[in-house]
Amino acid sequence: MPRPSQPLLSRQRIVEVALRIIDEEGLAALSTRRLAADLHVRAPSLYNHFATKEEILDAAGDAVIAAVDISMFGPREWPEALRQWARGYRAALARHPNNVPFLAGGPALRPAALRLADAVYGALLDAGWSRSYATRIGATMRYFVFGSTLGPFALGFVVDPFGYAGRYPHLTDAHRLRQHREQVDGGAFELGLGTLIDGLVRLYDQTVVKS
Amino acid sequence: MPRPSQPLLSRQRIVEVALRIIDEEGLAALSTRRLAADLHVRAPSLYNHFATKEEILDAAGDAVIAAVDISMFGPREWPEALRQWARGYRAALARHPNNVPFLAGGPALRPAALRLADAVYGALLDAGWSRSYATRIGATMRYFVFGSTLGPFALGFVVDPFGYAGRYPHLTDAHRLRQHREQVDGGAFELGLGTLIDGLVRLYDQTVVKS
DNA sequence: GTCTATAACGTGATAGAC
DNA sequence: GTCTATCACGTTATAGAC
Numbered sequence: 192m193p194r195p196s197q198p199l200l201s202r203q204r205i206v207e208v209a210l211r212i213i214d215e216e217g218l219a220a221l222s223t224r225r226l227a228a229d230l231h232v233r234a235p236s237l238y239n240h241f242a243t244k245e246e247i248l249d250a251a252g253d254a255v256i257a258a259v260d261i262s263m264f265g266p267r268e269w270p271e272a273l274r275q276w277a278r279g280y281r282a283a284l285a286r287h288p289n290n291v292p293f294l295a296g297g298p299a300l301r302p303a304a305l306r307l308a309d310a311v312y313g314a315l316l317d318a319g320w321s322r323s324y325a326t327r328i329g330a331t332m333r334y335f336v337f338g339s340t341l342g343p344f345a346l347g348f349v350v351d352p353f354g355y356a357g358r359y360p361h362l363t364d365a366h367r368l369r370q371h372r373e374q375v376d377g378g379a380f381e382l383g384l385g386t387l388i389d390g391l392v393r394l395y396d397q398t399v400v401k402s
Numbered sequence: 403m404p405r406p407s408q409p410l411l412s413r414q415r416i417v418e419v420a421l422r423i424i425d426e427e428g429l430a431a432l433s434t435r436r437l438a439a440d441l442h443v444r445a446p447s448l449y450n451h452f453a454t455k456e457e458i459l460d461a462a463g464d465a466v467i468a469a470v471d472i473s474m475f476g477p478r479e480w481p482e483a484l485r486q487w488a489r490g491y492r493a494a495l496a497r498h499p500n501n502v503p504f505l506a507g508g509p510a511l512r513p514a515a516l517r518l519a520d521a522v523y524g525a526l527l528d529a530g531w532s533r534s535y536a537t538r539i540g541a542t543m544r545y546f547v548f549g550s551t552l553g554p555f556a557l558g559f560v561v562d563p564f565g566y567a568g569r570y571p572h573l574t575d576a577h578r579l580r581q582h583r584e585q586v587d588g589g590a591f592e593l594g595l596g597t598l599i600d601g602l603v604r605l606y607d608q609t610v611v612k613s
Numbered sequence: 614g615t616c617t618a619t620a621a622c623g624t625g626a627t628a629g630a631c
Numbered sequence: 632g633t634c635t636a637t638c639a640c641g642t643t644a645t646a647g648a649c
Contacts, residue, residue, distance in 0.1 A: 299559070342506040360524065
């Protein structure tokens, strides 16, 4: 049966299933054959909807970013808006950790990612920051959010405690980090976020409000 | 010629050439065949020196981390040591940007990466920070350094100015970011680094030195 | 035993004909 | 949409020169 009367595929269905495979089994598990199989279809059929596999990854990545809330810009004061946005951004990425390496490359031309960049930059300009500062603040926040989701600290160490014993005197408990994963990475994120925003408020009072 | 009198390969030569290929043409360009060709050898020969391609990547990654200076811990006060270490860390990663995605996964069992983690954690403990804070500070610094090299902000936008015009009102100049690449990313890094360390000093005075 | 070469397997992305 | 085909990949098996 070369072709059914109703199309089996759509860009949306493909992206949904691709995202599920990436979430459950990792980026490496997403092959065109595997994706097609889960859609009850053969691999080449995907090319009727996307030009390359890269395009599918782009779409899946943008779906992750599209879930980031930006409604706090405007109603809220900029420091609190920035804090809430960063938390939501991190949470959205943390929900799809296997996708983060791909997203880390930057917004490129993905619409949701550009909408995000535009919102933050615009909010900082509205608050009175110069273009130069707004750019650097946006970049700094991006560094921090991506860093915190890309290489979750607690997962970077190996489970085997004997891997570290002796040679690295201070890492004797490193293998236990995994057990406190969210406490460690969540705590580190909040520590850094609070520190950054407090510092920016201080800078704001010195440079923007020079009253 | 099945076997030359002098071995053509060594782990070190393989790592050197692999690193060069990754630097010049990207992670994706490193295939076993390509690597072997540059070494004037066939791909399977590599397996006499490394069990898998992953092992080659591990070794190349660790060579990058091995270049990070940690001699400032000890002689220097912790805030200044932390600042210098972060700058050196970022610089070492920036010298091999195509390797950063791989390194972002964490130290695992790579010796140089573990030595680094051990040094920072130990220095923070020596300064009087609690284990809990030392862990979170190390993680925060790691987030920031990796975020800043992994997705260089200025390279995340596309060159074509028409890609953004109209739809994203504040991004009209985003395509120009690439021209000021080092200014933008270097400025954002210094802004965030200074803010983080100032904040940590303040926290230190409140929690550790509670005089 | 050590280090290479050749050949081959299985899987990947993707192009073209139907 | 399917099928067939191409080419690159990581890796293994095996054989032969030092």
